[in-house]
Amino acid sequence: MPDQTLDAKGLNCPLPILKAKKALKEVPTGGTLEILATDPGSVKDFEAFCRTTGNELVESGQDGSTFRFLIRHTG
């Protein structure tokens, strides 16, 4: 179970990233944040976001039109 879930469905660039950044602040170090999004650009963007910020992208998947990301707060 993730420590927190962010529903970013229906939001377009850059809102999923901006909201994820805010949500991560509420997640304890080592904890996980689940993000649900419908923006196809977010797949590549969350990879880039995690690479730059040093957070770990644990999972990146798709269920129908919804993308699901699991980020471990390590940055």
Next chain:
Amino acid sequence: MSETNAKTMSMIVTKGTLDWAYPPFILATTAAAMGLDVTMFFTFYGLGLLKKDLNLKVSTLGNPAMEMPMGGGHMAMPNIMAALPGMTGLTSNMMRDMIKKKGVASIEELRELAVEAEVKMIACQMTMDLFEYKREDMIDGPVLGGAASYIDVAQQSDINLYI
């Protein structure tokens, strides 16, 4: 929130139409979210983006690439249309409707997020004088400065953009 040795980005913002307002605010907020220290320098028409009350517009004039999605296809927006009365208002409203429908943030929202993320903003003093803008008509936060202030920031920045 900014780590030590954080990367830095600076930006010169020169345009104040609804479409051109997006790139600087999207990049500034995203870079800040990715841990960069960001400074935006607002000059000429870009300075209008710091007004408390924004009423941004987009014109078909001088923008032959502009097309709007319509009935499953795309409608080109010929330059000549811009000469018709009320056309700028119409294209601006169409753009605003699309922005809302597609889950794209408003400029007001992005600007607020930028301020919240401690993006530094410099308002060009010369443009303030030139266009007779009053400090009290602008949002709180930006400091007034000139070209030297920007160069000082830019020479220390990893990324410098002109938009």
